[in-house]
Amino acid sequence: MPMIRETIVSTVDQAGRVHLAPIGIVAEGDGWIVAPFHPSTTLDNLRSTPFAVANFTDDVRVFAGCLTGRRQWPTTPCDEFIVPRFASALAHAELAVTHVTEDAQRPRFHCRVLRTVMHAPFKGFNRAQAAVVEAAILVSRLGMLPREKVEREISYLEIAISKTASAAEEEAWSWLMEAVRKFYAATER
Secondary structure, three states: OOOEEEEEEEEEOOOOOEEEEEEEEEEEOOEEEEOOOOOOHHHHHHHHOOEEEEEEOOOHHHHHHHHOOOOOOOEEEEOOEEEEEEOOOOEEEEEEEEEEEOOOOOOEEEEEEEEEEEOOOOOOOOHHHHHHHHHHHHHHOOOOOOHHHHHHHHHHHHHHHHHHOOHHHHHHHHHHHHHHHHHHHHHOO
């Protein structure tokens, strides 16, 4: 099984508008595969502008925020690269699409790494940060997973939140739980 790194991927459209999305990029040799779901803004952007930045961050609010409509996170230009990076990234990798493997659900954009830059040290995740990332993945798949599975996993993840969360993780968790409640309330109508 290939390694998947949970990142915030930045892309741009033809007008240069930046889009941030939490995406697990897949290791492939010295490069990465970005596989956005169809339809999505990231998919459209990669088709029109075949470059991306993989942003590595420990601020899990960005993962939760992007999934719950809070997409206005500061970005900053990269040196000599068309796509900006997430301003608070601990590191980022500038990616160029080399080819695409088409798929009806998740086309795979195979990318080579043009440059990787470190900005700050990564001091590790606490359990609550890891729980928020896992919950964000669940939220991104609410329409695909059985409700019982989602509720069972959230119940388990809540243990880490209650034991190790800082204010930032509690805020991110609350955004995700609000999204879960709204999704299931809408499906019960």
